[in-house]
Amino acid sequence: MTRVCILDYGSGNVRSVANLFATLAETQVSNDPAAIAAATHLVLPGVGAYGAAMARIQRSLPMEAVREAVFTQGKPFLGICVGMQVLSDEGMEFGATAGLGWIPGRVERLEAPGLPLPHVGWNDIREARPHPLLAGLESTPDFYFVHSYAFQAVEPGDVIATVEYGSRFAAVIGRDNVLGVQFHPEKSQRAGAQLLKNFLELA
Helix, strand or coil, X not given: CCEEEECCCCCCCHHHHHHHHHCCCEEEECCCHHHXXXXXXXXXXXXXXXXXXXXXXXXXCCHHHHHHHHHHCCCCEEEECHHHHCCCCXXXXXXXXECCCCCCEEEEECCCCCCCCCEEEEEEEEECCCCHHHCCCXXXXXXXXXXXXXXXXXXXXXXXXXXXXXXXXXXXXXXXXXXXXXCCHHHCHHHHHHHHHHHHCCC
C-alpha cells in the first residue's frame, strides 16, 4: 500500500498539499520517525525564504530518520517550491545559507530583466530529459509558480524540465529517488494532480 508522509516544518502550504495527496493515497502529515519509517513516499512542501526554511527544517525535522528513509531505504522524495530549493548546496536569498546538499547546485535570484518579481502565475515547462514524473502530461504543460529565486544545478543531467521567465531555469530536478519541483502542484489543477500521481507510482 502507498503511504505518503508529508513533513511539516511550519510551511504554509502543507495542508493544501496534503489535501491533494489524500485524494490519491493514504496520507499523513507527520515528523514522527515512526511515520517516516512506515511511509513509502516522503514530501517536503515549502513557501517563504530559503534561510528561514532551513532554520525551521533543522529545528523541526528528524533529519537522521529522513536521510535513512531516502538514502538507505531509497524511498521516493519530492520537494515542492522552497522544499525543492533546499535540496541544493546553498541558497543566496538574504545572504548565503547552507542547504541539504542532496542535489549539487545553488539557488540564486532570478534573472528576469524588465519583468516583475516574484514570478507569479501559470507558465509552461519543457522536458529536458525523459522522466516518469512527467508521464501523461502535455508536451508543454502549465503549472503555477510563485518564487523569486531559482535552482542552478551543477550537473545538467539533474535537470528534468525547465521554464522560462526572463531566462530559462530548472522547473523540475531529480537525482535518483530525490526529486524537486519549483512550481506548486497543489495549485496546478489537472497537471499537478497527474504529476503527483506519477510520483506515487515511483518505487
